[in-house]
Amino acid sequence: MTAPPGTGGLRSGQVAAAAGVNLQTLRYYERRGLLAEPARTPGGHRLYPAEAVTLLRVIKTAQRLGFTLDEVAELLEAGAHRHRRPDAGLRARAGAKLAEVEAKIADLRTVADALRLALDAGCDDLVVCAGERDCPLPFAGLAG
Known part of the structure; x- marks a missing residue:
């Protein structure tokens, strides 16, 4: 251009x-x-x-x-200054972001497993299923 x-x-x-x-x-x-x-x-x-x-x-x-845009702004600011905190650069921030992403992936795997169990059990009504003693959905476990 x-x-x-x-x-x-x-x-x-x-x-x-x-x-x-x-x-x-x-x-x-x-x-x-x-x-x-x-x-x-x-x-x-x-x-x-x-x-x-x-x-x-x-x-x-x-x-x-x-x-986030705030995090991007901080990364750009950190990159513009030679004398920065060791935890302000891309390496530290990327490591923290990777940990966040991996935690989200683990949560999503838990959700996917619960949904597979509900599908396999043939659950058609959420309220009825919740009232069943052997309901495959971990209502208490996913609430947190």
Whole structure:
């Protein structure tokens, strides 16, 4: 993606298209401080540096990996400073996020197993099944 001749930057639509986001997302990230406020043309059009495309792709990828926008902001901030806390960088945060994801997977496996038991038992009515002594659904176990 190249900038319009003589502009020294990419317009909003170009950045959004190249990064695979919509204009509202681009502006929202700018308001949140994830993207620096861009320069403007004399006519008021925003001009972003080419690096903004990479930054947007990084943000979207981090979100797909399960990081919240607040966590992404912290990661970007930590990466911008050389003297940071040891627990602020990607390695520590990715390890913590992996632990969260693995815990969710374990919970989902428990839910899937319970649903398989209900299907195998032929449960058709949740309330009736709950009242059965040999109901396969662990109502108490899944409530927490």
